[in-house]
Amino acid sequence: MITIALAKGRVYKAFNEFLADKDLAGYADGLQEGGRDLFRVVGDVKFIFAKGKDVPTYVEQGVADLGVVGSDTITEKTYNVLNVSELPFGQCRLAIAGPTALDESDIKVVATSFPNLTRQYFNQNKQDVDIVFLNGSVELAPILGLSDAIVDIVQTGTTLKENDLREYKTILPVQARLIANKQSFYIKEEGIYQFMQEIGVV
Numbered sequence: 001m002i003t004i005a006l007a008k009g010r011v012y013k014a015f016n017e018f019l020a021d022k023d024l025a026g027y028a029d030g031l032q033e034g035g036r037d038l039f040r041v042v043g044d045v046k047f048i049f050a051k052g053k054d055v056p057t058y059v060e061q062g063v064a065d066l067g068v069v070g071s072d073t074i075t076e077k078t079y080n081v082l083n084v085s086e087l088p089f090g091q092c093r094l095a096i097a098g099p100t101a102l103d104e105s106d107i108k109v110v111a112t113s114f115p116n117l118t119r120q121y122f123n124q125n126k127q128d129v130d131i132v133f134l135n136g137s138v139e140l141a142p143i144l145g146l147s148d149a150i151v152d153i154v155q156t157g158t159t160l161k162e163n164d165l166r167e168y169k170t171i172l173p174v175q176a177r178l179i180a181n182k183q184s185f186y187i188k189e190e191g192i193y194q195f196m197q198e199i200g201v202v
């Protein structure tokens with residue numbers, strides 16, 4: 001049996017839709033939303049439902065053999081895991097955004113849940129900015145005057161539009177990824193390969 005850590009929330013939802021579209025009824029039915037289960041066994045696979053930011057930790061520590069997580073999570077922090085493959089769902093982007101009238105070159109303070117990627121971007125562009133860390137609802141920051149701009153996930157752009165903010169630039173395209181524990185990838189090669197074949201990523 002292999003163990004897969006799934007990021008709850010949007011990634012889990014998108015994974016379910018992907019399984020249903022691929023007609024993988026066994027997995028799709030087994031992973032139907034509902035209840036407060038912490039894990040479920042579907043066939044030869046044990047799925048653990050974890051907070052997205054914790055998925056790489058479960059995989060790195062070997063508690064899970066595989067993980068399904070947004071690429072933003074594993075790019076923001078470094079983990080000792082194998083980046084096995086991109087998954088064709090969860091597409092969005094990490095972008096700089098702010099008030100429509102502001103010029104990107106005038107940004108001095110940026111609010112974000114992605115301090116490392118934000119620091120990296122502004123350092124590369126030799127723009128000296130202060131970073132304010134927020135856990136969510138980041139769009140509030142420029143509206144309340146906590147920051148000039150934000151670096152946040154944009155998908156449809158609706159949140160920005162509804163709050164009179166505009167996207168200045170994409171700094172990172174994002175999508176779901178399959179990651180693996182380095183040892184499991186060799187020790188459980190057969191089970192992992194079978195799962196990857198079943199979901200059509202090899």
Ligand SMILES: Nc1ncnc2c1ncn2[C@@H]1O[C@H](COP(=O)(O)OP(=O)(O)OP(=O)(O)O)[C@@H](O)[C@H]1O
Pocket residue numbers: 008009010011051052053069070071072073090091092135153154155156174175176
């Ligand atoms: N519109 C979107 N907004 C935020 N994340 C999105 C969006 N679309 C896809 N994603 C992906 O979903 C992941 C976050 O999912 P979600 O917002 O459900 O989790 P969360 O538990 O609220 O997040 P967190 O990791 O901040 O605790 C991101 O890592 C990203 O890869």
Ligand SMILES: O=P(O)(O)OC[C@H]1O[C@H](OP(=O)(O)OP(=O)(O)O)[C@H](O)[C@@H]1O
Pocket residue numbers: 135136137138139152153154155156157158159160
């Ligand atoms: O471009 P859109 O399709 O509007 O999606 C982007 C929004 O969705 C996410 O927020 P979420 O709903 O996860 O809440 P949060 O801000 O509290 O994380 C993200 O942080 C943006 O606010």
